[in-house]
Amino acid sequence: MTEDAVIRVQSPIALPEDDLDRSLRPRRLEDFIGQEALKDQLSVSIAAAASRAEPLDHVLLAGPPGLGKTSLAQIVAAELEVPFVPTAGPALERKGDIAAYLTALEPRAVFFVDEIHRLPRALEETFYPAMEDRCLPITVGQGAGARVVTIDLPPFTLIGATTRTGLLSTPLRDRFGIQHRLEHYGAEELARIVRRSARLLDVSIEDEGAIAIAQRSRGTPRVANRLLKRVRDYAEVRGSGVVSAVVAGAALDLLEVDHEGLDRLDREILRTICEKFSGGPVGLSTLSVSVGEEQDTIEDVYEPYLLQRGLIERTPRGRAATRRAFAHLGLEPPGPPSLL
Ligand SMILES: Nc1ncnc2c1ncn2[C@@H]1O[C@H](COP(=O)(O)OP(=O)(O)O)[C@@H](O)[C@H]1O
Ligand SMILES: [Mg+2]
Incomplete structure (x- = not known):
C-alpha cells in the first residue's frame, strides 16, 4: 500500500448519529442541560397545549449538528405524552410518502422531519395545507377524469430540524409557529x-x-x-x-484536539486559508477541493464553530482568516495590502 492510499481517519466531529447518541440522549426536559431560554419557552408552550388537549404549534429547530435538535424533538413528544414519528427530508421522495405518514398519525402526535431543508422543493407545498388546515388535497385518476379529493388529517405537530434555515423557502418557514435556534454551549x-x-x-x-x-x-x-x-x-x-x-x-x-477544541481538519482549513490563499477571501468550492472535504460538511459542521470563535469571517467573496487564526497557527499575519 502506498502512502497515498492511507485512508484518513474521519474526524469525530463529522460522524452522523450513532448508538452512543441514542444511549446518552436526554429523555425529559429536566435532563436537557443548558439552552435555558429555549427550554423555558418550550415548556410554557407544551403546558398550554397539554392543558387545552390541543396539538402543539409546529416547531422549527435550527442549529449546527450535535447541539440537541433530535433530542429536543423527542423530548417534546415525551412531555406531551404523544407518539414520536421520525423521518428525514431526503427520505420523502413523493407526495404519497408524506400522505402515508400523515394519515397514519395518532391525534396530536409529533411528526419529526430531520434535515427538512433537504426536502425536495416540489414536496414543500404538500406541507402547506397539511400544516395550516390539516388536510391533504390529492389528485385521483388521470387526464379528463382526474379530480381532486381532500383528505382530512388528524391534528398533529410537525417538528422540523435543520442545520440551515437559509435553505428553507419562506412560505414553509413562516408556517412554523414556534421557531428556535440552538446555540453552541458554554x-x-x-x-x-x-x-x-x-x-x-x-x-x-x-x-x-x-x-x-x-x-x-x-x-x-x-x-x-x-x-x-x-x-x-x-x-x-x-x-x-x-x-x-x-x-x-x-x-x-x-487525538490532536487542541486547546481551542480544533481538530486536524479545522486547522487544515485555517492553514489553507492563511498560507495557500494569503488569508483569503477564498470561495467555499475552492476551499473544499484544497482540504479534500465536502462543501456541505465544511459549511454545516466546521464553519459555524470557526466563525463563532472569531477564527474566520464570511465575506461576499468567500471565507477569510482573521488575525486570531494566524495567531492560533503561530503564523505572521500579512501586512496591509500594498498600494503598488
Ligand atoms: N442539552 C443537552 N443535554 C444533554 N445531552 C445533550 C444535549 N444536547 C445534546 N446532547 C447529547 O448530544 C447528542 C447529540 O444530540 P442530538 O439531539 O442528536 O443533536 P442534533 O440532532 O442537533 O444533531 C445526544 O445524543 C445527547 O447525548
Ligand atoms: Mg439530529
Whole structure:
C-alpha cells in the first residue's frame, strides 16, 4: 500500500448519529442541560397545549449538528405524552410518502422531519395545507377524469430540524409557529453534560477532567460525548481508569484536539486559508477541493464553530482568516495590502 492510499481517519466531529447518541440522549426536559431560554419557552408552550388537549404549534429547530435538535424533538413528544414519528427530508421522495405518514398519525402526535431543508422543493407545498388546515388535497385518476379529493388529517405537530434555515423557502418557514435556534454551549454546561454522560457510561471522572473535555468540545454536546469515550479508553489503557484533568489533556493531545477544541481538519482549513490563499477571501468550492472535504460538511459542521470563535469571517467573496487564526497557527499575519 502506498502512502497515498492511507485512508484518513474521519474526524469525530463529522460522524452522523450513532448508538452512543441514542444511549446518552436526554429523555425529559429536566435532563436537557443548558439552552435555558429555549427550554423555558418550550415548556410554557407544551403546558398550554397539554392543558387545552390541543396539538402543539409546529416547531422549527435550527442549529449546527450535535447541539440537541433530535433530542429536543423527542423530548417534546415525551412531555406531551404523544407518539414520536421520525423521518428525514431526503427520505420523502413523493407526495404519497408524506400522505402515508400523515394519515397514519395518532391525534396530536409529533411528526419529526430531520434535515427538512433537504426536502425536495416540489414536496414543500404538500406541507402547506397539511400544516395550516390539516388536510391533504390529492389528485385521483388521470387526464379528463382526474379530480381532486381532500383528505382530512388528524391534528398533529410537525417538528422540523435543520442545520440551515437559509435553505428553507419562506412560505414553509413562516408556517412554523414556534421557531428556535440552538446555540453552541458554554464550557460549564458542557462539563455538566460530560458528567451526566460519564455517570450513564459508568466512567469515573474528576470535575477537572470533565472541564478539560468540555473546554475542547467545540461547544457541542455530541463532540463532548465522543471525546469522553475516547478519553475513557485512554484512561483505562494508559492510566488508572479515572479521568483526571491530566489524563484528559494527554488523551486529547493524542487525538490532536487542541486547546481551542480544533481538530486536524479545522486547522487544515485555517492553514489553507492563511498560507495557500494569503488569508483569503477564498470561495467555499475552492476551499473544499484544497482540504479534500465536502462543501456541505465544511459549511454545516466546521464553519459555524470557526466563525463563532472569531477564527474566520464570511465575506461576499468567500471565507477569510482573521488575525486570531494566524495567531492560533503561530503564523505572521500579512501586512496591509500594498498600494503598488
Ligand atoms: N442539552 C443537552 N443535554 C444533554 N445531552 C445533550 C444535549 N444536547 C445534546 N446532547 C447529547 O448530544 C447528542 C447529540 O444530540 P442530538 O439531539 O442528536 O443533536 P442534533 O440532532 O442537533 O444533531 C445526544 O445524543 C445527547 O447525548
Ligand atoms: Mg439530529
